[in-house]
Amino acid sequence: MKIGFISDIHEDLHSLEKALQLLSIENCDSIICLGDIVGFTLPFYRYIESRNAEESIRLVKDNCLKVVAGNHDLYAVRKVPHFKAGFEYGDDWYNLDYDIRAAKSRNRIWLYEDNEIKSSLSDNAKEYLKSLKEVEFIQCGDLQLMISHFCYPDFSGSAIFFPGEVFHLEKHFGFMTESKCSISISGHGHTEGAIMVNKERFTSLKFGIYKLSDGVQWIVIPCVARTTRSNGVMILDSSAMEFKIIPLKSVKDK
Numbered sequence: 583m584k585i586g587f588i589s590d591i592h593e594d595l596h597s598l599e600k601a602l603q604l605l606s607i608e609n610c611d612s613i614i615c616l617g618d619i620v621g622f623t624l625p626f627y628r629y630i631e632s633r634n635a636e637e638s639i640r641l642v643k644d645n646c647l648k649v650v651a652g653n654h655d656l657y658a659v660r661k662v663p664h665f666k667a668g669f670e671y672g673d674d675w676y677n678l679d680y681d682i683r684a685a686k687s688r689n690r691i692w693l694y695e696d697n698e699i700k701s702s703l704s705d706n707a708k709e710y711l712k713s714l715k716e717v718e719f720i721q722c723g724d725l726q727l728m729i730s731h732f733c734y735p736d737f738s739g740s741a742i743f744f745p746g747e748v749f750h751l752e753k754h755f756g757f758m759t760e761s762k763c764s765i766s767i768s769g770h771g772h773t774e775g776a777i778m779v780n781k782e783r784f785t786s787l788k789f790g791i792y793k794l795s796d797g798v799q800w801i802v803i804p805c806v807a808r809t810t811r812s813n814g815v816m817i818l819d820s821s822a823m824e825f826k827i828i829p830l831k832s833v834k835d836k
Contacts, residue, residue, distance in 0.1 A: 583723040584609065587816040589616035589731070589769025590805030591642070592623075592654065593633035593701065600833045601806045601815050602645055608817055608828075612647040614720065616769035616803065617731035617738070620701045620711070621654025623694070628808050635701040639710060651714035652731035652770065653739040657694050658701045659711045667736035667743075691741055719761065723820030728763040732770040733800060739770040748784050755781065755798045766800045767818070774811040776827045777802035789814060791826045801825065
């Protein structure tokens, strides 16, 4: 069974179309989206005039078997995360003044008003984003997969922290074990290639094909959106027990 994974679209409709085209060429059985369908933050993205949040949501909804919420998706609909990574938002977080929220967050939680351009969304699109869970479980052949935008206890990626050592994933691997999952797949990192972490090592991977390792492992895939780093998608093949990280530049523009 082959499953295609996309993440961090950030309203880049052109790149999303290329990603879906690539996964179709690769004959994927289904497609999973790992969040941040929307959200356009200056100065990281290069397509301000062509961004299209509404159409990006429609394509994801129509083409993806499962979709999870990312931090920018939650911000677009002013929804606090369910998995809060130990931070107490309170019931009125988005009714508080920005300065109050900035003081409370103490650089622990992302605040967006300084550089996030508001997404233009219909009521239906907003309801769809509100309905997304922060973590889902899927079966891929004999593999039980956990999918999320980021890692436990911050599945949405709303906190200002990115792991850099194996021990940073202790809680995440514990959650995986309790959930009887050996493979966890996330986005959020905007990696050029991928990151693969197991209990022995933290590894950065270039675009290419890799065998799945034994035991629990966390894989972080590249973003779809155009940034200063090469963007791409991932395909997991449960029959071959391998995953492939493919750059979008391999797909020629129409």
